[in-house]
Amino acid sequence: MPYLTQACPDPEPLDCRILTAALDLFVEQGYHNVSVHEIQKRADVSIGSIYKHFGGKEGVADALYTHILGELDQLIDGIMDRHDNAADRCQAIIESLFQHTETHRNIIAYIFHTKHADFLPQQAHICESSPFLKMRAIVEQGIQRGELRQTAPWVATACIFGGMARLIQLRLDGSITAPLMQYRNDMLDVLWNGMVSDKLAQEIPERSRPVTKARS
Amino acid sequence: MPYLTQACPDPEPLDCRILTAALDLFVEQGYHNVSVHEIQKRADVSIGSIYKHFGGKEGVADALYTHILGELDQLIDGIMDRHDNAADRCQAIIESLFQHTETHRNIIAYIFHTKHADFLPQQAHICESSPFLKMRAIVEQGIQRGELRQTAPWVATACIFGGMARLIQLRLDGSITAPLMQYRNDMLDVLWNGMVSDKLAQEIPERSRPVTKARS
């Protein structure tokens, strides 16, 4: 599986050229604003090859989606092997995706900055894909083990990875101009310790921590 | 401004019918999968009217976008008037948008679940729109006043509203089946107090709170 994130063999196989060209175009212009002719032109192949290999534009997008999710899945697996608790695993995922945002921009953009349901209706929604289910499972297990706060798994997952995804999107948009790794410490600090300042929480805890729900 | 969120006058004006029909279709099928003929059919008007009022499909989408952002802007303004500190303001915004997700589903979906850059390239990105700038300003002011933890404003905003947005998206997808208001307490609890469980934080703080960055 030498495509996309890994260097391709020399000479670069034809279907790899098609996929990388399509990835770049889809991210730059949006799937519906890209024609098969544009992919053909940028990949420097013929239209026939695209239809022979992938069956059309949607087939290319689908192969791209499946392949990138597979690579992401491997990434998560590796992290789960190397770390044994929820906090470390989440941290490693965040760091890894922050890094990838800088080094493999379009791959990250295709996952986090694209509305796949608009052109891949038969694909399950991305939140139900294997790597994202694993992320939720990591959080869920962390809650069960008592490593993370007792709370609804949906909420915990949304706060941890939703915040991460937001930063990635802002970086992809150009709103954030600095590499994301500069925000790593702040990000983890906020996630684990919460948003209310320590000072204020001590002074007027009933004001800044108005949530009355019992905690385990 | 009686459109969309407020009840329309009787008889319903023609351009309101066009906007609501387009909103529903865009959310259900995605902008590029909707033809002008479908809008015309569902709104029960002629094609000519659509081009006369809005100049075409993109004009409809643009008017919809501007109008909804205006309503959201008013919502934020009202919240800023009624609350004077960052935590209360953020809570009110989260509650309000959770509510709207249940009662005005498609309006929320058009804001949070649509990639506008794909069909409104001349519009500024949504994160730079007035209501979203105000959300960030609320957080930034909260940090300056010492109400919120000293951290990068991007990070704080991303964690607070990125987590919220993630939950909203999961609800819109159908992954979350219960009304969002059920998660309100958990959401605020996690945001203000952080993810690491109190128990574990006391036992092995250097493990669960590995971030060494100094705090004010």
Next chain:
DNA sequence: GTCTATACGCTGATAGAC
């Protein structure tokens, strides 16, 4: 102001040569 009928361009897709 509203509607109907029509035209034009583009895009996805195919057939068949090499």
Next chain:
DNA sequence: GTCTATCAGCGTATAGAC
């Protein structure tokens, strides 16, 4: 397996009647 030439359908937009 790869390529070129061509087709058919759709979707936007307009012109002109009422």
